[in-house]
Amino acid sequence: MATTALLAAILEQTAPILLAALAAMITLRANILNVAVEGMMLVGAFVAIAVGAATDSAPLALLAALVASVLMSQLLALMTLGFSADFIVAGLGINLLAAGGSLFALEWFYQSPGGLRPLAFPDIWHVPAGSLSFLPVIGPALEGQSIIVLAAFLAVPLLAVFLYRTPLGAYLRAAGEDEHAARSAGIDVARMKALSLAISGLLAGLAGAQLSMDKLHFFLPDMTSGRGFIGLAATLFGGGQPWITAAASLLFGFFGALGDRLQAFSIPSQFVLMLPYLAAIIGLAVARWRTHLRSRPAKLNTRRG
């Protein structure tokens, strides 16, 4: 069925963007604009393939990917919190380091700068075909999706609960909203920021692993192709709220899936690929414009003075 196939494609396209968006969201709540999501995703994607090819074990590959991207996030935390480097500059540095490092590894260990394509690669767990056919429309769309796609959608309520229903989440938000107040209330602001970066690394690692491990089973040097930044835009679009961020990610995922389908027609692929980025800019502008209108001070009635 066509709708099922489209829905499945949307879910698949949304998952990495959603994970990237949540990765950017959790740090945004700690008042960090995380431009390093892209780099952490890339490291996750690379390590997943490298370890998967070496050990022939999918769980091990996934675990290694997560560990690697969390380590990258902690490197960022060390540079910014420990050595007071600027978050954006250091974040861009992480991106360069990830791109350069993975390319260096490709050239040095694998002698193949074009990419890493193992002959055999272990499959991660996918929802078995036919297991969800009792659910109309959504069931068949979920069948065949990887466990990471499920994790991505599960992460939204989990993060919502974490942020709004746990003390740790409240501390994290407090550290982001007013550092001085949080500090005088006895919250270790630096530790909260490092924690948010670690969660961010975990989510970004999942996003990267989804890109390389789910269907493709190979790694390309520019594999993430801006999805980290789209996720960042989705987060800003959603104002750091988990559910709105998820909705924005779904919208971008929809554009992506739609783009793949439009390519079959005579529309040049470049314009189709542009859609999510254009949507991000326009969406951000509209969202800010609306808050702008709402927060305008009421007109003073000068006559009654």
Added chain:
Amino acid sequence: MAGVFIDTLKAVRAPLAAILLTLALGFVLVACITDDPVQAYRDLLFANFDSVGNFALFLNRATPLLLIALGVIFSFRAGIFNVGGEGQLYAGAIATTVIGVMLGGLSPVILFPLAVAGGILAGAFLGWIPATLKIRLGVDEVVTTLMLNIIVLLFTSYLSNQVIRDTASYGAVSQMLPASIWLPDLPGVRGATSGIIVALVLAGVTWLVLFRTEWGAQLRASGTNLRFAKSVGIPADRRIITAMLVAGGFGGLAGALYVLGIGHRFEQNFSPDYGLVGLTCALLARVHPIGAVATSIFYAMMINGAAYMQISTDVPRSLVDLLTGLLVLLMTARPKLKWGRS
């Protein structure tokens, strides 16, 4: 004059320290993977001066880097975090190419300034979008400039593949520009574009404008303390938008001069991330135009040298990308004397 000298020395000292530290770390890495680290490092840094050809390539590499770095300096000094150098570069390059190819019949006296102006305007337009969105609506400029980079890259890819493609040659390249509007070579260095002179002159002009004019002072004041600037009557919003127009214009000029002086046509993906490396150069120079001359030259040496290093030893050229990342990461770090608690 002494003041200028000390000013310059201060601007150069900090990046020198960061560069030396990165080079030292890189040397350790190179020593681990090759038997002849000294040869590798000699090639990385000095093979650029082995022949006139190498030297010309090195100058050609430094030109766009310096121009983009100068543009970034304008925006950063005005308090805008412009990550859009790459998009502005491509916009300038494509505009110049389209004008040069479409209006190829015009007299070069008219066509040349038209092509350059087109490049500058295209870059400036690309700087204007995020600046206006930031000032009017408060949309984060880091995100918009990053998105615009990708949009422009895709758009130029469409143009060079479908609209102005040279069907006779291999790959997605545009038709050649008329030779009458090519930039002349740098006198005495065969194959080197004279664009480097433009870039060097503009570095001096940037320094003058930013540090010796009222406009520059107002621009810097808007960047350092927006509320203070506004309260003393500086039209900060206008200064910031103009700064981004200038920044984009510099990026566009870099693209225009690349096409006119080096490529002579638009090639898809012609830039090895000049935008981000130019930004790095500007940051390394502590956003100082004279320091940027030094850092752009250093980076041009490294990027070209990496290729020579790969030929003569077995060190992959992507080592330089890795070192760049390391350098950026180390660059803004300010080690605290007291460890632990922040």
